[in-house]
Amino acid sequence: MNLAPNRQAGVRRLEDAVAYYTVPAVKHNPYLRNLLTIISHNHLASVTFNGQALTIQPYQLLYRDGYWLVASWDPTSQTCWNYRCDCLTSCQELASPLALTKQELQAKIKLFNHGEGGVKFKALLTEHGRDHFLRSNYPSMRLEENAGRYYLTGYYNERTFDYVVDYLLTFSNHAKLIEPQPLIDGYLKKLRTLLNQYAD
Secondary structure (H helix, E strand, O other): OOOOHHHHHHHHHHHHHOOOOOOOOOOOOOOHHHHHHHHHHOOEEEEEEOOEEEEEEEEEEEEEOOEEEEEEEEOOOOEEEEEEHHHEEEEEEEOOOOOOOHHHHHHHHHHHHOOOOOEEEEEEEOHHHHHHHHHOOOOOEEEEEEOOEEEEEEEEOOOOHHHHHHHHHOOHHHEEEEEOHHHHHHHHHHHHHHHHOOOO
16 A cells, blocks of 8 residues: 555554445355356357356356346347355366357347347336345346336246245335236245144
């Protein structure tokens, strides 16, 4: 530090006055360096995720709530998906001509995140729900304000259905699903499952 001693002492006092809470990684992630290399090369990857062999095009590493995730494009299902890195049991780089360019990949991701081929959902949020969304959200979701009310809107598909239900449960009573009915039914089913854990 090239500051004068009195300035250094002031900086240290400020550092002592502020604390940042971060969640350490929950599990070991042996393929992070390999994934970073694949992303920088803009190549496909052959991975095994929860016992399933997949070919994906990873494009970003994310860290959320103690878990490393790799955001990827799945050329087979034409969907984006965040895979938990600790659930990968193999990861190999594929220099394939089928890999999308950065521009093509960004276009695909944008279309997917704006609901192409997905089902739209909508939920009414309280003020607390709005704050929760601002702290934790995903690219396929938006916060809308209309006449002083806050709405969470987004898209899901068959593959992400359960994931969206679990995400909506994190709002507790600060989000009320408005549509569609299949997602409401899935949400209520999950709530009944949770309640049944406490049944006599």
